[in-house]
Amino acid sequence: MSRAPDFAEIRRERPADADAIRALLLAAFPTPAEADLVAALRADGDLVLGLVAEGGDGLAGYVGFSRASVAGRPALALAPLAVADGRRIEGVGSRLVRAGIRELETGFSGPLVVLGDPIWYGRFGFAPAAGLVCRWSSPHLLAMTIGAPAAAAAGDLVYARAFDAL
Numbered sequence: 001m002s003r004a005p006d007f008a009e010i011r012r013e014r015p016a017d018a019d020a021i022r023a024l025l026l027a028a029f030p031t032p033a034e035a036d037l038v039a040a041l042r043a044d045g046d047l048v049l050g051l052v053a054e055g056g057d058g059l060a061g062y063v064g065f066s067r068a069s070v071a072g073r074p075a076l077a078l079a080p081l082a083v084a085d086g087r088r089i090e091g092v093g094s095r096l097v098r099a100g101i102r103e104l105e106t107g108f109s110g111p112l113v114v115l116g117d118p119i120w121y122g123r124f125g126f127a128p129a130a131g132l133v134c135r136w137s138s139p140h141l142l143a144m145t146i147g148a149p150a151a152a153a154a155g156d157l158v159y160a161r162a163f164d165a166l
């Protein structure tokens with residue numbers, strides 16, 4: 001089957017991808033914070049799922065999901081999400097988020113949180129999480145439920161330890 005030149009395959013990250021993921025994150029964000037975050041999450045064993053979009057010249061995008069908790073119960077956090085500058089507005093970011101949610105649905109039930117644009121993330125089912133309490137509480141703190149329907153997530157949101165450095 002032929003593929004368009006801009007095809008991007010979504011797959012789980014592998015150890016050999018670490019340098020390319022770091023380079024992508026360093027280029028996508030103004031500071032190394034997100035690149036360092038992913039490295040620390042991996043080292044701590046808190047990175048539950050990392051997906052890369054591969055295609056064209058190297059990595060087109062990356063999304064990471066890490067362990068968190070809400071009111072002492074298991075939750076997940078989406079961060080970071082980045083698409084390479086030359087590959088934006090092609091749907092790569094949306095595909096990474098949707099593929100991640102699909103994969104998480106197979107083994108997890110509970111809240112998934114993200115800090116981001118409510119309109120952009122609203123397309124995946126995220127909504128402002130006014131009941132979540134953390135140092136990033138704001139209209140940009142969003143949540144959706146993965147798996148069985150549940151009451152809106154509420155209570156203290158605790159991110160994985162690596163987020164302490166942000």
Ligand SMILES: CC(C)(COP(=O)(O)OP(=O)(O)OC[C@H]1O[C@@H](n2cnc3c(N)ncnc32)[C@H](O)[C@@H]1OP(=O)(O)O)[C@@H](O)C(=O)NCCC(=O)NCCS
Binds near residue numbers: 028083084087120
């Ligand atoms: C945000 C980001 C991941 C989007 O990736 P992408 O592959 O370009 O997004 P998609 O192509 O899937 O989505 C395109 C849609 O989002 C919109 N969009 C893209 N970037 C946007 C932005 N920064 N703010 C608001 N809307 C945006 C597009 O207009 C388009 O809308 P449409 O589908 O209604 O036409 C990418 O711009 C990026 O890596 N930015 C730098 C890092 C960053 O800010 N990450 C997000 C942290 S929460």
